[in-house]
Amino acid sequence: MQTISCPSCGANVNFVSKASIFAVCSYCKSSLVRQNMNLEVVGKISELRDDLTPIQIGTSGMFDGKKFEVIGRMRIGWADGYWNEWYSLYDGSKESWLVEAQGFLALCFPYDETPMPTKGVVSPGRNVHFGKHGYFQVEDMREVECIYSEGELPVNGPQGRISVSVDLTEEGGSDMATIEYADNETRVFVGKYKDFDEFQFKNLREIDGWKL
Amino acid sequence: MAGNSEGPLLPEDKGASKEEVKAKKPLARTFHCTNCGASVTLRCPGATLSVVCDSCHSIIDATDPNYRVLVKYYKATASYTPLLDLGLRGELKGRTWEVIGFMVRSDCVSRYHWEEYLLFNPYYGYRWLTQDKGHWNFVTPIKQKPQSGSSNNCYLDGKQFKLYNRGDAQVDYVVGEFYWRVMINSRVLMTDYIDPPRMLSSEKDDTEINWSLSEYITPAEIHAAFKPTKKLPYPVGVSATYPPKYKKTDDRIKLLFVLFWGIITCAQIYCAGTSLNDVAAQYNGTFVPNTKKADTTIPVFELKKDLANVFINVHANVSNSWFWIGGELVNDDTGVSYPIDTSVEYYYGTDSDGAWSEGGTTATAKIAQVPKGKYYINFDYESGDFKQLGGPTLQDFGVVVTRDVPTYDNYVWTFLGLLLGPLLSFAIMRKTEVARWENSDFSPYATSSYSSSYD
Amino acid sequence: MDWLYLVTGSFLCWLFITATSTGGYVINLYGNGAVRPTGPGAHYHK
Numbered sequence: 126m127q128t129i130s131c132p133s134c135g136a137n138v139n140f141v142s143k144a145s146i147f148a149v150c151s152y153c154k155s156s157l158v159r160q161n162m163n164l165e166v167v168g169k170i171s172e173l174r175d176d177l178t179p180i181q182i183g184t185s186g187m188f189d190g191k192k193f194e195v196i197g198r199m200r201i202g203w204a205d206g207y208w209n210e211w212y213s214l215y216d217g218s219k220e221s222w223l224v225e226a227q228g229f230l231a232l233c234f235p236y237d238e239t240p241m242p243t244k245g246v247v248s249p250g251r252n253v254h255f256g257k258h259g260y261f262q263v264e265d266m267r268e269v270e271c272i273y274s275e276g277e278l279p280v281n282g283p284q285g286r287i288s289v290s291v292d293l294t295e296e297g298g299s300d301m302a303t304i305e306y307a308d309n310e311t312r313v314f315v316g317k318y319k320d321f322d323e324f325q326f327k328n329l330r331e332i333d334g335w336k337l
Numbered sequence: 338m339a340g341n342s343e344g345p346l347l348p349e350d351k352g353a354s355k356e357e358v359k360a361k362k363p364l365a366r367t368f369h370c371t372n373c374g375a376s377v378t379l380r381c382p383g384a385t386l387s388v389v390c391d392s393c394h395s396i397i398d399a400t401d402p403n404y405r406v407l408v409k410y411y412k413a414t415a416s417y418t419p420l421l422d423l424g425l426r427g428e429l430k431g432r433t434w435e436v437i438g439f440m441v442r443s444d445c446v447s448r449y450h451w452e453e454y455l456l457f458n459p460y461y462g463y464r465w466l467t468q469d470k471g472h473w474n475f476v477t478p479i480k481q482k483p484q485s486g487s488s489n490n491c492y493l494d495g496k497q498f499k500l501y502n503r504g505d506a507q508v509d510y511v512v513g514e515f516y517w518r519v520m521i522n523s524r525v526l527m528t529d530y531i532d533p534p535r536m537l538s539s540e541k542d543d544t545e546i547n548w549s550l551s552e553y554i555t556p557a558e559i560h561a562a563f564k565p566t567k568k569l570p571y572p573v574g575v576s577a578t579y580p581p582k583y584k585k586t587d588d589r590i591k592l593l594f595v596l597f598w599g600i601i602t603c604a605q606i607y608c609a610g611t612s613l614n615d616v617a618a619q620y621n622g623t624f625v626p627n628t629k630k631a632d633t634t635i636p637v638f639e640l641k642k643d644l645a646n647v648f649i650n651v652h653a654n655v656s657n658s659w660f661w662i663g664g665e666l667v668n669d670d671t672g673v674s675y676p677i678d679t680s681v682e683y684y685y686g687t688d689s690d691g692a693w694s695e696g697g698t699t700a701t702a703k704i705a706q707v708p709k710g711k712y713y714i715n716f717d718y719e720s721g722d723f724k725q726l727g728g729p730t731l732q733d734f735g736v737v738v739t740r741d742v743p744t745y746d747n748y749v750w751t752f753l754g755l756l757l758g759p760l761l762s763f764a765i766m767r768k769t770e771v772a773r774w775e776n777s778d779f780s781p782y783a784t785s786s787y788s789s790s791y792d
Numbered sequence: 793m794d795w796l797y798l799v800t801g802s803f804l805c806w807l808f809i810t811a812t813s814t815g816g817y818v819i820n821l822y823g824n825g826a827v828r829p830t831g832p833g834a835h836y837h838k
Contacts, residue, residue, distance in 0.1 A: 174383075178459070179460050205386065206517065294482055297484045321462075332364060332459045334364050334365075335364070593801055597801045597804070600805050601808050604805075608813055744812070746819070750819045751818055758797040762797075
C-alpha cells in the first residue's frame with residue numbers, strides 16, 4: 126500500500142492497488158490523478174444527494190470461492206437511471222468490477238482475448254463472439270456519464286466523463302458482458318450475475334430502518 | 338475499516354465512531370409537491386426515479402433537485418385503492434419487503450385489468466406482487482434469458498414453459514414510487530409462458546426486453562406477511578399459475594391402481610391355478626319332447642374344498658325348441674338347499690338380412706359359495722316347441738355338475754371398479770386444466786378455431 | 793383424494809380375494825349365491 130499526501134488538503138491518500146491511477150480524497154473530495162508518487166488535482170467531486178446502496182468501500186464478498194474487496198466506485202447515470210460500478214480487488218490483486226443496478230449484482234473481469242467490434246457496428250440484437258465464453262447478444266446501448274466517484278480507480282473517473290456503454294447477455298445462462306466505448310479507450314468485461322446471498326458480503330453499509 | 342484517506346475528524350464527530358457518523362441519515366424523505374404543494378413521501382431516495390403525488394396524481398422526477406413534474410396531472414378513468422397500503426412491510430420467503438408502488442395495468446385489446454405492487458429491499462432489490470381475481474403471484478425480475486423452443490414454448494434451466502398469452506399491456510393508474518420514469522398509457526408487448534405454479538413473462542418495448550419469473554402465492558401467505566387492513570378478495574376460478582396440486586394425487590392414484598391391479602391379477606392366477614374344476618356328478622337322461630316330468634334325482638355325490646362354486650351344466654339337443662330344468666341342490670347332512678332354474682333354447686332361421694341364430698344347446702346354472710359335503714339334486718324338467726315328426730321320439734339330455742370352476746367375472750368387475758379411481762382423478766385434473774386455460778388464447782383444450790383477439 | 797382411493801381400492805381387492813377364493817361373486821348377477829335354508833325334507837326326497 127502506498128500513502129501519498131493530498132495536494133489540496135494534505136490528508137493521507139492510500140493506494141491499495143498499484144493499478145489505481147485515479148482517486149478521490151475522502152476528506153476534501155478533490156479528484157486526483159496519480160503518476161508514480163505524484164498526485165495532481167484535476168477537479169472536485171460534488172457529494173451525492175441520495176445514495177441508496179448497501180455496498181461501500183471496504184465491503185468484501187465471495188465469488189467462485191475467492192474473496193474480493195471493494196476499493197473504489199463510479200456511479201454511472203444515463204437518461205433513465207443509474208447504476209454503481211464498484212472497483213474491487215479479486216483474489217488479492219486482480220481487477221474486477223461489482224456492477225450494481227436495480228437490485229441486480231454481477232461481478233465481471235477485464236476481457237481482451239478476442240477483438241471487439243467498433244462502436245459504429247454495434248446495435249441491440251447483434252451477436253458478439255467472446256472466445257471461450259461463446260456468443261453474447263447486445264441488449265442495449267446507452268450514452269452514459271460518470272456522475273460520482275470515490276475511493277481509488279484504475280481509470281480516470283472525473284465527474285462528467287462521457288462514454289457509450291453496451292450491455293450483452295448470453296442466451297440461457299446468467300453470464301453478462303459490457304463494452305464501454307470512451308474517447309481514448311475501449312474497455313471490455315465479462316462476468317456473471319449472482320444472487321445477493323451468494324456473494325456472502327461482509328462490512329456492508331448500514332441503511333437506516335433496514336437490517337439484513 | 339479500509340478507507341483510503343484519513344482526514345482529521347471534525348469537532349462535532351469527536352466521540353462518535355466512524356460508522357455511527359456515516360450511518361446517521363434516515364432513509365425516507367418528504368418534500369412538497371411542485372404542482373399542488375401536498376406532502377410527498379420518498380421512501381427510496383437515490384433508487385427511485387419517479388414518484389406520484391397522492392393528492393394531485395402528478396408524476397414527479399425524484400432525481401431532480403427541484404422535483405420537476407414529469408406528467409402534470411393525469412385523469413384516471415377510475416380510481417383504484419391498493420389492497421396493500423404503501424409503506425407496509427412484510428416478510429415473504431425469509432426476506433423483508435416494503436410496498437413502495439402500486440400500479441394498475443390492462444390488456445389493450447380486452448381492457449381486462451390487474452393490480453401490481455412494487456416491493457423493495459435495499460439488499461435484495463425489487464420484486465412485484467400481482468393480483469388478479471383474488472389470485473396472487475410473487476414476481477422476480479431475472480437477468481437469465483430463457484431459451485426459445487418452438488413458437489409456443491420456451492425453456493429455463495431445462496424446464497418447459499408453455500405459451501399462455503401474448504398482447505400489449507398499458508399502464509392505467511399509478512401511485513407511489515418506481516425505479517423508472519413511469520408514464521400513463523405507456524405500452525409494452527407482454528408474453529406469458531406457464532409451468533404451473535410458475536410463469537415466465539417478457540415485456541418488450543422500443544428499447545429493451547425484460548424477463549421475470551412469477552410464482553403463485555396464496556392470499557393467506559400475503560395476509561400473514563403484510564397483515565393488510567383491507568380484506569383480500571377470495572380467489573375466483575383457476576388462474577394461470579394455480580398450483581397443480583392434483584398432479585401429486587393423480588400420480589399416487591395411478592401408482593395405487595397399478596399396485597391393486599397387480600394384486601388382483603396375482604390372486605386371479607393363483608385361484609384359477611389352484612381350482613379343482615372337478616366333475617362331481619353326471620346324469621344322462623332322455624325326455625319326451627313337449628312334455629313335463631317331475632322328481633328326478635341325481636343321487637348323493639361329494640363336493641370337495643371348504644367353500645367353492647358349483648356349475649350345473651345342462652345340454653339338450655334343441656333345435657328351434659327349448660328344454661327347461663328346475664330344482665334344488667340339497668346338502669344331505671344339513672338340508673340347506675340352493676335353487677336351480679335354467680333352460681336351454683336354440684332358435685335359428687333366415688330373413689332379409691341373412692341367417693340368424695339365438696341361444697345354444699347348453700345352459701349353465703351357477704351357484705356360489707357352496708360348502709363342502711354330501712349333496713344330491715332333485716329336479717323337474719319340461720320341454721317345448723319341438724316339431725313332432727312322425728310321433729314322439731325320445732331326446733337325450735345331460736347334466737354335468739362341476740365343482741370349483743375358475744371364473745373371470747370377479748376379475749373383470751373388480752378391475753373396472755379399480756379403474757374408476759384413476760378415471761375420476763383424470764376427469765378432475767382435466768377440469769382444472771381446462772379452467773386454467775380458459776383465459777388463454779393458446780389453450781390446448783380449445784374447441785373452436787376462432788381467435789378471441791383482433792389484429 | 794388419494795387416501796380415499798387407497799381405502800376403496802384396498803376394500804375392492806379384499807372383496808375380490810375373499811369372493812374368488814370362496815367361489816363367490818363380487819357382483820351377483822345371477823342371484824344364485826343366495827342360500828335358502830329350507831330345512832330338511834321340504835317336498836323333495838332323495
